[in-house]
Amino acid sequence: MTDTDRLARQLEFILEIDRLKGIERRSWLLHSERRENSAEHSWHLAMMAMVLVEHAAEPVDLLRVIEMVLVHDLVEIDAGDTFRYDTAGEADRAEREGRAADRLFAILPPEEGAGLRSRWEEFEARETPEARFAAALDRLMPMLHNLHGNGRGWREHGVTADRVLERNERMMAEGAPSLWQVARALVEQAVADGMLPAGRE
Numbered sequence: 001m002t003d004t005d006r007l008a009r010q011l012e013f014i015l016e017i018d019r020l021k022g023i024e025r026r027s028w029l030l031h032s033e034r035r036e037n038s039a040e041h042s043w044h045l046a047m048m049a050m051v052l053v054e055h056a057a058e059p060v061d062l063l064r065v066i067e068m069v070l071v072h073d074l075v076e077i078d079a080g081d082t083f084r085y086d087t088a089g090e091a092d093r094a095e096r097e098g099r100a101a102d103r104l105f106a107i108l109p110p111e112e113g114a115g116l117r118s119r120w121e122e123f124e125a126r127e128t129p130e131a132r133f134a135a136a137l138d139r140l141m142p143m144l145h146n147l148h149g150n151g152r153g154w155r156e157h158g159v160t161a162d163r164v165l166e167r168n169e170r171m172m173a174e175g176a177p178s179l180w181q182v183a184r185a186l187v188e189q190a191v192a193d194g195m196l197p198a199g200r201e
Helices: 003-022 038-055 062-071 087-091 093-105 110-125 129-147 152-156 161-175 177-192
Strands: 024-028 035-037
Touching (some): 003 038, 003 093, 024 038, 035 038, 038 062, 038 129, 038 177, 062 110, 093 110, 110 129, 129 152, 129 161, 129 177, 161 177
Antiparallel strands (some): 024 035
16 A cells, blocks of 8 residues: 555545534533534543543553544444434444444554554453443443433433433443442432432332
């Protein structure tokens, strides 16, 4: 591969991932009357990693965490965003996202595409301290949006506190237990304040 071909593929990838800015998520922005897009979510997670790294359950390589959170949702360009509480969407999410990864990372020169794909796969597997911390942040951010946005996204979809706790506890407790304790307390306060229904008894 010539240097010209290599650069052409890199620029093609850069232009292709611009599409992530158009993938709408379910979270509402706190200071705007629109929903967050997946590119904004990825940027916010990178900032969270930098600020909250001391709360990781184990020592982590911060650069690796940042790489993972910036790459983890690129597959949504093809696969779309799967809502955390959409059990039907979860059923084929891995297959849809795997096909997206095949296409997107193949745009880059092979070794570069393989490197980025390895970060995406590491995030999905959650077998390293970095991946577990990154996954905890990925769970925390939508919770914060809802908890500080009057539960808007949760209320729109009939999400209850028991589902919030059930869907987030394991990943957050594994990756950042102190952040999970704070999030759990905020959810309990949201129930007490009448912002979030408790769910099943």
